[in-house]
Amino acid sequence: MAGALDGIKVLDLTRVLAGPLCTMILGDLGAEVVKVEAPGGSDDTRNWGPPFQNGVSAYYLCANRNKKSITIDLKSDKGQQLIKELVLKSDVVIHNFKTGTMERLGLGYDVLSKLNPKLVFCSITGFGETGPYKNLAGYDYIIQAMCGLMSITGSNESGPQKVGIAITDILTGLYACIGIQAALLERQKSGTGQKLDMALFDAGISSLVNIASNFLMTRKLPSLLGNLHANIVPYQTFETKNGKMVIAVGNDRQFEKLCQILSLGELYSDPKFNTNANRVENQKELIPILQNRLSDYATEYWLERCKEHGIPCGPINNLKMVFEDPQALAREMLIHVDHPAAGTVNLVGSPLKLSKTPVQVTQHPPLPGEHTREILISMGYSEREIQQMMDNNIV
Numbered sequence: 001m002a003g004a005l006d007g008i009k010v011l012d013l014t015r016v017l018a019g020p021l022c023t024m025i026l027g028d029l030g031a032e033v034v035k036v037e038a039p040g041g042s043d044d045t046r047n048w049g050p051p052f053q054n055g056v057s058a059y060y061l062c063a064n065r066n067k068k069s070i071t072i073d074l075k076s077d078k079g080q081q082l083i084k085e086l087v088l089k090s091d092v093v094i095h096n097f098k099t100g101t102m103e104r105l106g107l108g109y110d111v112l113s114k115l116n117p118k119l120v121f122c123s124i125t126g127f128g129e130t131g132p133y134k135n136l137a138g139y140d141y142i143i144q145a146m147c148g149l150m151s152i153t154g155s156n157e158s159g160p161q162k163v164g165i166a167i168t169d170i171l172t173g174l175y176a177c178i179g180i181q182a183a184l185l186e187r188q189k190s191g192t193g194q195k196l197d198m199a200l201f202d203a204g205i206s207s208l209v210n211i212a213s214n215f216l217m218t219r220k221l222p223s224l225l226g227n228l229h230a231n232i233v234p235y236q237t238f239e240t241k242n243g244k245m246v247i248a249v250g251n252d253r254q255f256e257k258l259c260q261i262l263s264l265g266e267l268y269s270d271p272k273f274n275t276n277a278n279r280v281e282n283q284k285e286l287i288p289i290l291q292n293r294l295s296d297y298a299t300e301y302w303l304e305r306c307k308e309h310g311i312p313c314g315p316i317n318n319l320k321m322v323f324e325d326p327q328a329l330a331r332e333m334l335i336h337v338d339h340p341a342a343g344t345v346n347l348v349g350s351p352l353k354l355s356k357t358p359v360q361v362t363q364h365p366p367l368p369g370e371h372t373r374e375i376l377i378s379m380g381y382s383e384r385e386i387q388q389m390m391d392n393n394i395v
Helices: 018-028 077-088 109-115 140-146 168-188 201-206 207-216 252-261 265-269 276-281 283-294 297-307 324-330 372-378 383-391
Strands: 008-015 032-037 068-071 092-095 121-126 195-199 234-240 242-248 313-315 334-339 343-348
Touching: 008 077, 008 265, 018 032, 018 121, 018 168, 018 265, 032 077, 068 140, 077 109, 092 168, 109 121, 121 168, 140 168, 140 201, 168 195, 168 201, 168 297, 195 201, 195 313, 234 283, 242 297, 252 276, 252 297, 276 283, 297 313
Parallel strands: 008 032, 008 092, 032 068, 092 121, 121 195
Antiparallel strands: 234 242, 242 313, 334 343
16 A cells, blocks of 8 residues: 555665664654664664664664665765665755755755756754854763753753653654655645754744743743742642552633532632642642642552543553553554564554554565665666676776
8 A cells, every 4th residue: 555655766875863863763654774883783773772673673674674775885985876876766866964064965956956956955063054063973861961952851950861762863753753754745836855954952942832822921930940930830740548649630610620520629619729820820739738638649649540530640650551452453553563673573563553554564674775676776876786786896
């Protein structure tokens, strides 16, 4: 079955996470993705671990399915020629080299777009290709610190904390995927492609959403929020008799029901707590009252009571619990893929559920250069020419 992006050809010059995640999503949606690495493999995540399964890194597996792999020495004249030949047949080129690297290689947008005016060219860097930081290396941890995320993550006890995953990499990959598809749609009208300049720093700032809006309205610096919400109360983690749970009261009606199941009806009639705005103002007084009552019974009891009354709540699952959860299994968020080196690998499924063109995994995360011969033959090269390039370490 053809995917939604069937017929779109993507040349992937990225490594690590933001770029590979973007191209994996495009591949999940049916695009033909060719992943380019240096001979021997140059995606750092191939060596990031443990864990490894038969020598294959779990980190690499997470963002590289539905791609074919070719290895090319981009520093060689012949390697650059091969890239240009691939560009002629590509709709999208995406890279995450440092600012200026593609231009130094003679593979910048100005050059490639002349070869293929329909090309959508996406650059992913830490800080973008303009501004005083454009030449700085951009690692997710550094970006989380500089974009403001760490200033609101963590508690007064812990101090500033990063998010548990490389969130700015992930967001940039998602934004790049959106931008690429938008550029492909625009190309249908104009007939020409364009360049996308994507930055982890920009994506990190955009992720601040309501927190940034609060600051821009008031100029009041937010505090470390921990498990609290800046604009809604109660919306946080609570201790129960045997553990912890999250209760997320989104409106006054839900708060009234929460007060009822806690046998604290007087709280809802109290003008200090009867509206969300008042609860935000008086949360230091309110939360200990709620916490004291929630400590009387186990998590399971309160989860059941909250669900009965339509109060948003949830347990704090570990990953074993997540991947055994019947909802996760029903949504096919755990999939199994055969790999030539690792054997059968367990991967996270795609959250994209399309009724007409469902996501399919048709290609395991490739070994470095696994499809080099296949791709070069499709470009018209003979076995003798391919072997000569391999002998010279060009591919």
